[in-house]
Amino acid sequence: MLPVMGAKAGATPPTPSVGEVIRRLRTQRGLSVRSLAQQAGISPSFLGAVERGESDIALGRLAQVAGSLDHDVASLLGYSLRQATPQKIEPVTSKRSRGRGVRFAAFRVPGTHLELLVATFEPGTHFDDTVTHAGIDVMYVAKGELVLVVEDEDHPLREGECVVWPSSHPHTMRNDSDQSAVAVGFTTEIVY
Helix, strand or coil: CCCECCCCCCCCCCCCCHHHHHHHHHHHCCCCHHHHHHHHCCCHHHHHHHHCCCCCCCHHHHHHHHHHCCCCHHHHHHHHHHHCCCCECCCECCCCCCCCCEEEEEEECCCCCCEEEEEEECCCCECCCCECCCCEEEEEEEECEEEEEECCEEEEEECCCEEEEECCCCEEEECCCCCCEEEEEEECCCCC
16 A cells, blocks of 8 residues: 555655666766766766765756756656655645536645646536646546637547647636546646
8 A cells, every 4th residue: 555645744755866867867868977977067977976876966066967967956856756665645625616527636746846637527518617827738538538628729639649738828628529538637837
């Protein structure tokens, strides 16, 4: 059984092995220690020592390395937490309904601004509201067919299709079909 996020108040999460993460990302990109060090503006010997766990890296230098790997410091550290013990995340409870016949759940990803969103639409149902917020939305239709409406323009989607859009544009969703539909997605900023 996975622990529930927040269940162990005061527990210190494991410290990420930043050097291992840097090495993994560097090798995935086909970069040598020398080329990454040059891009980041640090010495290859220092980068090698960090990767081997023989030296700590200051935040400023870590930011330079992260930038050279197309990450920011937070995402670099978050990437390493994939190696931590899995934790169950409970859905965020929303005070308002998203619509009759629509089941909706939002899950906040700890240590990030990401929210995983899951919506189940009964036939002929829709979100009651149109929303706008910061960030980017990504949605995958896991079952059935849905219509994404962005800026009053319909975008029909079938099962297995994925779409991305700027969240700052007014958007909503509906199920025009006679079958239930499920959408799974995420937003890059906390909304719920």
